[in-house]
Amino acid sequence: MASRSTIFVVAFAAGAGIFALAPGLSTTVQRAIGIGPQANTAIPPKPSAPEPISGLLPMNDEQIKLAQIDLVEVGPAAIAKRLVVPSSIVPHGDRIAHVSVKLSGTVAELRKNIGDDVVKDEVIAVLESREVADAKSEYLAARLTNDLQQDLFNRDRLLWEAKTGTEQQYLRSRNAAAQTS
Numbered sequence: 001m002a003s004r005s006t007i008f009v010v011a012f013a014a015g016a017g018i019f020a021l022a023p024g025l026s027t028t029v030q031r032a033i034g035i036g037p038q039a040n041t042a043i044p045p046k047p048s049a050p051e052p053i054s055g056l057l058p059m060n061d062e063q064i065k066l067a068q069i070d071l072v073e074v075g076p077a078a079i080a081k082r083l084v085v086p087s088s089i090v091p092h093g094d095r096i097a098h099v100s101v102k103l104s105g106t107v108a109e110l111r112k113n114i115g116d117d118v119v120k121d122e123v124i125a126v127l128e129s130r131e132v133a134d135a136k137s138e139y140l141a142a143r144l145t146n147d148l149q150q151d152l153f154n155r156d157r158l159l160w161e162a163k164t165g166t167e168q169q170y171l172r173s174r175n176a177a178a179q180t181s
Contacts, residue, residue: 089115091114091115103129103131103132104129104130104131105127105128105129105130105131105132106127106128106129107125107126107127107128108126108127108128109125109126110124110125111123111124111125111126112124112125142180145180146177146180146181149173149176149177149179149180150177150180150181152173152176152177153173153174153176153177155173156169156170156172156173156174157170157173157174
């Protein structure tokens with residue numbers, strides 16, 4: 001017959017196998033024997049904050065509002081990615097022209113800012129200046145005088161060619177027209 005030690009070893013191995021194959025049963029048996037973790041039913045455990053899952057950041061309502069995050073239902077939508085970075089906009093050095101005007105006056109209206117595109121014949125600024133007003137008046141008067149002298153010269157030339165005007169009047173008109181041009 002088998003000795004007591006052999007029966008003891010076989011019983012021990014069978015118990016270890018049962019514990020290994022049925023972990024829930026092993027916990028129950030451990031509690032029954034008094035060597036396993038004991039269920040504490042007198043004081044329930046204090047609820048603690050859930051442990052953050054890797055890659056998740058818990059936020060309360062105030063933090064969500066402060067971060068300007070909108071919560072919407074999941075559905076088909078376009079994904080837009082926006083990246084905010086510190087930067088400065090500087091105009092291209094080869095495309096800047098400094099215009100110097102040698103007259104006194106004030107800027108009445110500025111229609112362009114630094115960095116704005118400018119096309120040919122576009123008004124950039126409106127100036128108020130006594131010097132410019134005087135120069136414009138002189139220009140308009142000279143232009144009017146020139147137009148009048150050219151008209152008189154053309155009339156006297158036609159009269160001279162038709163042999164109805166004097167040569168002297170034709171020569172005077174031609175000289176006056178040449179001086180005003």
